[in-house]
Amino acid sequence: METRMPGPTLPERYSPAQCEANYNLRARHPNALELMAGWQRHAASARATLEHYADERFGESAHELIDVFPAARRDAPAVMFIHGGYWQAGDKHDVSFVAPLLVRSGICVAINNYALAPGASLDTMVAQTLNALHWLHRHAGRFGIDANRIYVMGHSAGGHLAAMMLTTHGAANGMAAPVRGAIALSGLFDLVPLVDTSINRALGLNEANAKRLSPARIARHSDAPIHMLVGEGETRGFHEQRTLLSSQWQGVHALPPVPRRHHYDILEIFREPGNAWLDSIVGIVRAATTPGSFL
Template sequence: MLTPEQLDREYNARAAIPEHPRIFERWRAESRAARDQLRCETDYHFGPSPAESLDLYPAAARNAPLLVFIHGGYWRSLDKQDFSFLAPAFVRAGVAVAMPNYDLAPAASIESMVQQMLRAMAWLYRTVPQLGIDAQRIVVAGHSAGAHLAAMMLAADWPAWARDLPPDLLSGAVCISGIYDLQPLVRAPFLRADLKLDDETAQRVSPVRYQPGLATPLITAVGGDESGEFRRQNRLIRQAWPQCFHRDLPLPGRHHLASVEALGEPDHPLFQATLHLLGKTP
């Protein structure tokens, strides 16, 4: 078992990337440019909290597939509009992109964030036909905490959440540098005050504690320069869900923040594999 100090070293990704403030500023600048060049329909609301809103980047053609990207930030920081830079490559390839927000810790629990993302996915499924999007081709993707939330969406029993939802609401998932067993975070000092996890709640929100009802394809990825624990978590979800595992895409030379950038790079295998899940070819 890792000590609290070791847990902080393994899981505190920002501390391992001294240049992270500059990376976040670059993301914001690239995201502003993306919103300027794309049609961006902002702040659709899908739930009662003001944070329960999403931005939609429509594709040019009707009946396009939809990529839903859930942002990371350790459930306690960042915003959907910090990741607009991922949308242009998909929109150019004929894919609509939705980016939801959720309430953040410490004001919100991870359980409530999961429920908010369930509401977001249900709202999208019900609404996208009116927006010219194919409700039969919805893929969820996420990075870091967003990958955890994306995995929880893959594990969801949709008809149990709402009777009008089909069991196959999702046609795929892409999980990048995620945490799928939250038990280690209970003892990580840098997160303890914000996340307020105990053993029981960590189990309830750990994707590996569930089994998806369908063999919906899952793509996993983790940076080659990420910590041993992030690489272990990436293996863990593949081992827990063999019926879903589709591909693992190595990201050599990439740290935790650089790993998500591969999703928006048209020449990268992660982007191309995601397009295939969406029923598109590069």
């Protein structure tokens, strides 16, 4: 188990205005709502055409629901996908479109919800994500999942929650989360740059709890690898988030940035048969490739 504690991080040198420019993505992408409306249309189509178990309850909270899209074969690897939305927006139903090509590739897909800010703290979201993973592990046989091949994958804030599953916060009773690895798309691994931005109005982070909830600043509790992917058109802040985690953790594998893609349309790779980045993710989950073989 890795216990090396990270040192100072690059984003701290930026002014609040620079941090706002790096992380206020709605301002950078005025068509974000239009793009997300497209997600919802594609997601509804996926739910209409794929066999799945909807709104399975994995905890006591009304937010702790998960959809499961089984693969055709039993003993399949699985991905639990965590939606983004800066921990204050989004729903599992928005991203069902990630499932069809993964299921076609022999991978079971589960997509979980979690409570959102300002009604819930990030600590609650981490705990609920861990609950979902343990529930999926316990019920693996019901959905034809190989319990030893469960990956956690998330986009944006979901990438942060995926990475947290490998830290001391992503552990229950001293036991690491039951995952073979994590995959983060446009993930956030240091939350300190968000403290003085408009994004923090709903989150209520201060520097101390931002550090406590930043994967790059806390000890790992799992040796499972994490694979990272960003769009070429992401802000400097998101590119540096990826670089930062690589400098602080071992077992980090960065795929090349996706050309001509930014924070929102990077998810289009899940709708493109034969996309090289999607094929790499499939290979990682199915253990058909070794880390870095995409390069």
